[in-house]
Amino acid sequence: MTAITSSAASPRDYSLTGRDARLAVENGLAAAEWYHTEIPRKQMKELMQRSDQPAIRDTIIWLAAFVVSAAGGIWFWGGWWCVPFFFVYGTLYGSSTDSRWHECGHGTAFRTQWMNDVVYQLACFMIMRNPVTWRWSHARHHTDTIIVGRDPEIAVMRPPDLLRAVLNFFGILDTWHAMVDMVRNAAGIISPAEKTFIPEQEQPKAIRVARIWVAIYIATIALAFYLHSWLPLMLVGLPRLYGAWHHVMTGLLQHGGLAENVIDHRLNSRTVYMNPISRFVYWNMNYHVEHHMFPMVPYHALPKLHEMIKHDLPAPTPSILAGYREMIPAFLRQLRNEDYFLKRALPPTAKPYREELHNDNPVAAAAE
Amino acid sequence: MSDWVEACAAGDIDEEDVMRFDHAGRTFAIYRSPDDEYFATDGLCTHEKVHLADGLVMDDIIECPKHNGRFNYKTGDARGAPVCVNLKTYPVKVDAGKVLIQVG
Numbered sequence: 001m002t003a004i005t006s007s008a009a010s011p012r013d014y015s016l017t018g019r020d021a022r023l024a025v026e027n028g029l030a031a032a033e034w035y036h037t038e039i040p041r042k043q044m045k046e047l048m049q050r051s052d053q054p055a056i057r058d059t060i061i062w063l064a065a066f067v068v069s070a071a072g073g074i075w076f077w078g079g080w081w082c083v084p085f086f087f088v089y090g091t092l093y094g095s096s097t098d099s100r101w102h103e104c105g106h107g108t109a110f111r112t113q114w115m116n117d118v119v120y121q122l123a124c125f126m127i128m129r130n131p132v133t134w135r136w137s138h139a140r141h142h143t144d145t146i147i148v149g150r151d152p153e154i155a156v157m158r159p160p161d162l163l164r165a166v167l168n169f170f171g172i173l174d175t176w177h178a179m180v181d182m183v184r185n186a187a188g189i190i191s192p193a194e195k196t197f198i199p200e201q202e203q204p205k206a207i208r209v210a211r212i213w214v215a216i217y218i219a220t221i222a223l224a225f226y227l228h229s230w231l232p233l234m235l236v237g238l239p240r241l242y243g244a245w246h247h248v249m250t251g252l253l254q255h256g257g258l259a260e261n262v263i264d265h266r267l268n269s270r271t272v273y274m275n276p277i278s279r280f281v282y283w284n285m286n287y288h289v290e291h292h293m294f295p296m297v298p299y300h301a302l303p304k305l306h307e308m309i310k311h312d313l314p315a316p317t318p319s320i321l322a323g324y325r326e327m328i329p330a331f332l333r334q335l336r337n338e339d340y341f342l343k344r345a346l347p348p349t350a351k352p353y354r355e356e357l358h359n360d361n362p363v364a365a366a367a368e
Numbered sequence: 369m370s371d372w373v374e375a376c377a378a379g380d381i382d383e384e385d386v387m388r389f390d391h392a393g394r395t396f397a398i399y400r401s402p403d404d405e406y407f408a409t410d411g412l413c414t415h416e417k418v419h420l421a422d423g424l425v426m427d428d429i430i431e432c433p434k435h436n437g438r439f440n441y442k443t444g445d446a447r448g449a450p451v452c453v454n455l456k457t458y459p460v461k462v463d464a465g466k467v468l469i470q471v472g
Binding site: 111 | 385415416417422423424426431433434435436438449450452
């Protein structure tokens with residue numbers, strides 16, 4: 001791992017309609033051709049093959065865990081024993097839906113498309129991401145990953161807003177913005193930024209979904225008033241706050257502290273080895289370099305893909321803790337110098353980075 | 369009416385697979401369906417100009433390798449976000465073990 005700073009000290013403009021959006025297009029960073037490891041077509045076809053079985057198995061376990069944890073939370077409501085049940089329910093609702101939304105949005109989780117669609121809609125509702133808006137924003141994220149002014153899904157912009165990152169572990173700002181967006185969409189308004197990536201013919205669909213969701217939340221709040229109880233909101237809505245911690249913990253690791261404005265996912269994405277429970281919640285998105293390089297590969301084939309191409313990738317981060325140990329100091333350093341980032345070292349077996357394509361202009365580097 | 373152009377040998381494409389074919393500055397995708405029929409479309413996804421020949425063929429669907437946009441390669445119909453614009457298709461025939469497409 002090498003830490004790099006740049007002499008170019010110009011504040012970044014992350015707006016999708018601002019200066020850096022225009023510069024990215026002018027500099028050829030928008031919709032560029034990205035580096036990918038060579039894999040023979042026959043092996044790639046095997047990796048891309050779709051199957052319903054792994055996702056059906058995982059979804060049955062997932063839904064059963066929802067039912068059991070919700071039932072326990074309701075049964076023990078009013079006593080301390082409801083806490084562990086709501087902890088599980090909240091993590092499923094506010095975190096595991098992040099990966100279900102993601103995988104089913106790619107259409108890779110199940111072979112059968114309606115199954116992807118059903119889980120996608122359910123997960124989008126729970127994670128509070130408009131299924132139309134986020135399908136298009138995520139397409140842009142894959143086209144222009146961590147390109148300033150182009151990628152609408154940069155979780156930590158520079159200089160990092162660490163208070164925002166901490167608050168998001170409890171879903172606070174994230175959910176507030178999601179609610180504002182939902183109400184705005186329900187009122188029939190598509191923002192200028194959304195218009196940059198949602199085609200015009202798709203925009204009415206985003207509005208229709210937002211209106212349905214607003215109706216569900218109004219009904220839930222009305223039920224809570226009717227019952228004189230927080231319980232309906234503990235089951236619908238609030239778990240997006242008290243269960244967000246896991247998806248934020250894993251999500252920050254995807255790109256946090258790494259390079260911007262490069263066209264090689266080995267430089268801007270992080271693969272992290274994780275425990276089996278986190279991998280179930282996260283549906284193997286810890287293999288994040290692999291996912292970005294080959295988004296056609298289903299979550300259940302990512303460990304195999306990782307084994308196949310790891311000779312060409314930076315060494316994976318060995319644990320979540322190790323990820324935070326390298327990422328937090330990088331964030332703190334970026335508070336003083338926003339051009340600082342972590343440059344991941346490649347093994348001798350890897351094809352080198354194409355330095356001429358990368359916008360780092362290093363003036364200082366220190367091996368860690 | 370344009371001439372027929374030889375794209376490849378019939379055996380060059382596996383069943384339920386796709387192959388890239390470049391001709392006269394244009395790029396095409398040639399498909400062999402699971403029931404051993406051949407089809408041809410423009411080679412680039414209508415969403416962001418990615419080569420479809422790197423994608424996945426499932427039944428009568430080609431899925432783009434970049435954003436998983438889906439088309440029916442037999443008709444060219446776009447099958448949902450993030451693809452909205454249909455693919456152009458081309459007539460195909462197999463003659464003496466060769467796959468020919470009409471690139472008009």
